[in-house]
Amino acid sequence: MELREKILNKEDIFKGKIIDVKMLDVELPNGKKAKREVVYHNGAVGILAFKEDKVLIVEQYRTPIDDIILEIPAGKLDGDEDSLKCANRELREETGYIANKIDYIGEIVTSAGFCNEIIKLYCATDLEYVGDDRDEDEFLNVKEMPVDELRELIRTGKIIDSKTLSAMCFYDNRK
Amino acid sequence: MELREKILNKEDIFKGKIIDVKMLDVELPNGKKAKREVVYHNGAVGILAFKEDKVLIVEQYRTPIDDIILEIPAGKLDGDEDSLKCANRELREETGYIANKIDYIGEIVTSAGFCNEIIKLYCATDLEYVGDDRDEDEFLNVKEMPVDELRELIRTGKIIDSKTLSAMCFYDNRK
Numbered sequence: 001m002e003l004r005e006k007i008l009n010k011e012d013i014f015k016g017k018i019i020d021v022k023m024l025d026v027e028l029p030n031g032k033k034a035k036r037e038v039v040y041h042n043g044a045v046g047i048l049a050f051k052e053d054k055v056l057i058v059e060q061y062r063t064p065i066d067d068i069i070l071e072i073p074a075g076k077l078d079g080d081e082d083s084l085k086c087a088n089r090e091l092r093e094e095t096g097y098i099a100n101k102i103d104y105i106g107e108i109v110t111s112a113g114f115c116n117e118i119i120k121l122y123c124a125t126d127l128e129y130v131g132d133d134r135d136e137d138e139f140l141n142v143k144e145m146p147v148d149e150l151r152e153l154i155r156t157g158k159i160i161d162s163k164t165l166s167a168m169c170f171y172d173n174r175k
Numbered sequence: 176m177e178l179r180e181k182i183l184n185k186e187d188i189f190k191g192k193i194i195d196v197k198m199l200d201v202e203l204p205n206g207k208k209a210k211r212e213v214v215y216h217n218g219a220v221g222i223l224a225f226k227e228d229k230v231l232i233v234e235q236y237r238t239p240i241d242d243i244i245l246e247i248p249a250g251k252l253d254g255d256e257d258s259l260k261c262a263n264r265e266l267r268e269e270t271g272y273i274a275n276k277i278d279y280i281g282e283i284v285t286s287a288g289f290c291n292e293i294i295k296l297y298c299a300t301d302l303e304y305v306g307d308d309r310d311e312d313e314f315l316n317v318k319e320m321p322v323d324e325l326r327e328l329i330r331t332g333k334i335i336d337s338k339t340l341s342a343m344c345f346y347d348n349r350k
Contacts, residue, residue: 003236003243003314014188014196016212018289021189021196026238029314036238037191039214041289061178063201063211064291065284068178076288106329108337109240111285111292113251114193114216116239118335139178139204154281154348160293162283165341172347173329 002029005036013037018076041117045087046074046163048171049099049124055150056095056127057164059141070143070153071161074119083120091124095142096132099124106170110162121167177204180211188212193251216292220262221249221338223346224274224299230325231270231302232339234316245318245328246336249294258295266299270317271307274299281345285337296342 005026014021024036049056049072061068075090077083084102092098102124110117134140145153153159154168180201189196199211224231224247236243250265252258259277267273277299285292309315320328328334329343 062287112237162337165344169340169344
């Protein structure tokens with residue numbers, strides 16, 4: 001079956017600092033026309049960082065869900081920044097650690113139905129503490145969590161962040 | 176450290192059929208004011224459905240990334256629809272199967288930094304084919320994929336959908 005839509009037009013709805021929103025006109029495989037609401041995002045990285053058998057986990061308030069959640073360190077690409085460079089920068093800024101070894105483990109599209117955000121995921125090991133470099137308006141706690149405890153939190157529904165769960169899935173399926 | 180922001184105001188930017196966008200004024204833990212661009216979504220479900228040792232995988236075009244990807248069956252909540260009812264409905268509509276057993280395995284926030292979308296994930300087994308019930312404007316192929324093949328696609332970066340990877344993470348950590 002033909003699956004692909006043809007994008008006919010993109011109309012700007014909103015241009016923000018973090019996201020842009022556009023309304024797209026598309027032609028469906030059956031020739032009919034449809035509208036698509038699309039959120040555009042510059043992309044991000046996430047880092048699954050191991051300090052021996054502990055994972056670095058960030059506790060952070062997230063405005064959209066008005067709640068505090070646990071996530072791997074992560075951050076947005078700065079313009080056309082290289083994603084590996086961004087991963088090293090965000091790890092340092094948020095946790096104070098630099099990684100002597102950092103490997104790409106996969107990428108995710110967070111919400112493919114309406115958003116183009118791609119997060120590239122890395123696995124960092126052989127960590128060295130050099131002190132964090134957080135923005136004065138960035139508020140988070142860093143936890144060094146045994147992997148078994150992280151798995152228990154996944155099992156009991158306490159980890160809901162999609163990049164954290166996806167990173168663990170990539171990690172477990174690569175072993 | 177105090178992490179929580181206080182939401183002071185929400186201004187409507189865009190009201191669409193799939194998403195709304197608002198600009199929020201918040202007060203940071205240090206008392207400073209900031210703006211937050213937030214995408215509001217009604218929520219969705221995803222279903223990891225097993226037909227013996229095969230997983231039902233949907234091949235689908237996604238406009239935001241202008242590409243065809245592989246995902247578990249999924250769909251948006253219809254208004255205030257119950258998520259379990261939605262899971263059964265979407266499984267039937269997209270794949271033609273009904274599940275005699277369906278269990279909640281966890282929920283994810285897809286992009287906690289700027290979006291409130293929550294996807295509730297289910298594991299369906301004991302499937303029975305009754306014929307699909309797809310909208311005439313819905314184009315997708317259903318594959319019955321051995322779990323080992325799915326893991327190989329995860330390992331090699333061919334599965335990028337965050338709900339699919341998160342569902343596999345929940346499934347593997349519950350066993």
